[in-house]
Amino acid sequence: MKWIHGIAGAGLCLVSVFARGQSTYGLVIGVADYAYHPKLTFADKDAVEFYFYLKEAAHVDASRVSLFLNAMATREKIGEKFHRIVGEAHEGDRLFIYFSGHGDTEQSARTDNFFLLLGRAPAKNYLTRPGELLDKQFFDGYIQALIQKKVSIIFICDACHAGSLAGGETGKRVNTGAIMGSWQHEIKLLSCLPDQASWMSPKLGGGRSLFSYYLVLGMKGLADRDGDGKVSVSELQTYLNDKVGPDAKAYGGPQQPEIVGQKEFVVSRTWPAMVSEARQQYQANSPSEEYKRLAPIPGAKTKVANNPFVVKNDIVGETREFLEIDPWNAVAEGYLKSVYYSFKEKIEAGSLVLPQDNSAYYYYTLFKRSGGDSALTMDMRTTLQTTLLTTFDDLLDPLYGGDTATFATAVKGYNPLNLAMADTLASGDTLMARQIEARTLLLRGFSDTALLRQSIALDSLCPAGYLEFGRVHLATGQPREALDDFEMYVQLLPNEEHGYNYLGLVYQVLGQPKAASEAFKKALSINPSFAPARENLKNIFGD
Structure with missing residues (x-):
């Protein structure tokens, strides 16, 4: 959709078209x-x-x-x-x-x-x-x-x-x-x-x-x-x-x-x-x-606002296509350019906060202290913040994929400095800081359900919290609580087969074979090759 639906003064005085005194x-x-x-x-x-x-x-x-x-x-x-x-x-x-x-x-x-x-x-x-x-x-x-x-x-x-x-x-x-x-x-x-x-x-x-x-x-x-x-x-x-x-x-x-x-x-x-x-x-x-008036020929560089581009194509009567180019091209030759290049190199290598004197964060602070372009400094900060938070999303992938053993290993090896540094880079944005706090509590909550509950209170749309709670409740003999957790999970991720498989297991424990069968069938409709749901479906009636 497009946010709304579908593919679908004359003279030399430049005065805003909006009211005076109004920004x-x-x-x-x-x-x-x-x-x-x-x-x-x-x-x-x-x-x-x-x-x-x-x-x-x-x-x-x-x-x-x-x-x-x-x-x-x-x-x-x-x-x-x-x-x-x-x-x-x-x-x-x-x-x-x-x-x-x-x-x-x-x-x-x-x-x-x-x-x-x-x-x-x-x-x-x-x-x-x-x-x-x-x-x-x-x-x-x-x-x-x-x-x-x-x-x-x-x-x-x-x-x-x-x-x-x-x-x-x-x-x-x-x-x-x-x-x-x-x-x-x-x-x-x-x-x-x-x-x-x-x-x-x-x-x-x-x-x-x-x-x-x-x-x-x-x-x-x-x-x-x-x-x-x-x-x-x-x-x-x-x-x-x-x-x-x-x-x-x-x-x-x-x-x-x-x-x-x-x-x-x-x-x-x-x-x-x-x-x-x-x-x-x-x-x-x-x-x-x-x-x-933008650059008219393929290969030419142009700039719109703070976005630098190279023109990819120019079809007469139709449209130009743009390829975004690295802001590195806008940095003056010399020391700052080398610092920025080192920053990008560390981002690509995943060296985000460590080692302390050779990481993306180190080169970001060095660029900032050295008087680098303010707009580019801000771009470096938000780029680093995005990359740090992406590491946490990557961490959760095995959990969503049903590979709990790999997930448990990944949690042990995850560097909590990533979230701490992302919080530092939030720079007073309380809304962003709240989301980062929810992720920090979620990380710690995998071994402490009280913290897990706090994480959900801060971010009620994070599926991982409900999934983990459901697994805990199912393992500790609380199937009705697990049912609530997994139902919320599949509402948030309705195209994720593992959630419906967990629902089927809970319904089996509750003595509701028909509901269990429907849940397993739903999992298979999402992923026909999903073996656990197929086996669970066969086992319902002893087949």
């Missing part, structure tokens, strides 16, 4: 390059165009707009910017959150939850890799803090693209419905209704999503029906319905964008020059002028 912020996220899901041809381009709208057309201060594309879009990098905005923003300010990419949900334990998938999100059982998701829990902490400060939130999601994802059509529908139901008093712009898809076309604007293409044109002034220089939610809804619906029919199905929020809320302000440029872009069916 505008932007978090713009576009993921097209997926490792385990269908790639989306134009999602990153859609994000670049929205970034250009905020920065160039609307004249929002560039320091307040952050762009995250493909591999640069990580939970930690986005969270770091979110945290800064929460600290800086004041009453009357506004924040645009834009996401273009896949959206889906599998779990049914909390139907108000949703997932926006980042580039390395797993093909199924999303919650085994929480660092590759942006879920409601992630957004809630930051957005609720901004709401308390009376900052207006405009949440834009183009995330319901056609394509096969683990949640299927039901997942897309539930995901979109959850987004629509979140943050009741904020503005939400969704690319389509819950039972629809968000369509894309190589023939539109040089290759765009229908919703995102018309969204930007509408905000530039083509949606201003009464010509008062302001685009309201109501006007934008009407414009999107008039443009997106008819175009979508040519691509395979209906698509009706949905905007939730106060209908008279002013989404953008315009001036004649902006409106004229938008009309020209629409009539030419072309990318924006800002986009066309």
Whole structure:
């Protein structure tokens, strides 16, 4: 899904299109390059165009707009910017959150939850890799803090693209419905209704999503029906319905964008020059002028916000494809470049915190102390934090895979400094620190159920806690408690066969052979070659 559904002043004075005395912020996220899901041809381009709208057309201060594309879009990098905005923003300010990419949900334990998938999100059982998701829990902490400060939130999601994802059509529908139901008093712009898809076309604007293409044109002034220089939610809804619906029919199905929020809320302000440029872009069916000024030939280097790229392809009349390049290329020759290179080398080697004088953390602190570029220093910090937390997700893989012996060995060999250092790098972000604390308690809780319970209290969406509790309860003769644990586990990971096998074993202990049989059959429907469930199914009736 795309967060909303689908594959689907004139003159020299640059004044923000938003009210005076009001600061505008932007978090713009576009993921097209997926490792385990269908790639989306134009999602990153859609994000670049929205970034250009905020920065160039609307004249929002560039320091307040952050762009995250493909591999640069990580939970930690986005969270770091979110945290800064929460600290800086004041009453009357506004924040645009834009996401273009896949959206889906599998779990049914909390139907108000949703997932926006980042580039390395797993093909199924999303919650085994929480660092590759942006879920409601992630957004809630930051957005609720901004709401308390009376900052207006405009949440834009183009995330319901056609394509096969683990949640299927039901997942897309539930995901979109959850987004629509979140943050009741904020503005939400969704690319389509819950039972629809968000369509894309190589023939539109040089290759765009229908919703995102018309969204930007509408905000530039083509949606201003009464010509008062302001685009309201109501006007934008009407414009999107008039443009997106008819175009979508040519691509395979209906698509009706949905905007939730106060209908008279002013989404953008315009001036004649902006409106004229938008009309020209629409009539030419072309990318924006800002986009066309990017590096025009394959192999050329270009830069959008803090993201450096090499142009991979340039097809006349269609779109450019970008390959993200290492920020190392932006570091001046000399000492700092060698320090940064050593940092990257240690990241790739897995030498994250040890040895103390030759690790990624050591070179990060050395770069920082030596006066390296502040933006790159922040990028190094969040890159290290992401890698440290990924080591913990890696640790849990054998547990989810049913290999408890390998998992027990891995726990003994795991370096707790990884989590301690990740907490240090959280740099005052209490929401991130809370998630790291939950992981730390979980690690210690594998040998102390009291700590395991505390971990679940801090992060109720971590499947490993319920799985471990279920195994403990089953082994200590508490089948009813184990049943509750495993039921929660399969709700969070509904495509994980081991959970249903455990459920079947619990039902057998409880003397419920029919329920046990159904659980084993469910495990086999997920993985037909899963031998333990097949053997357990045979044993139910003594076969």
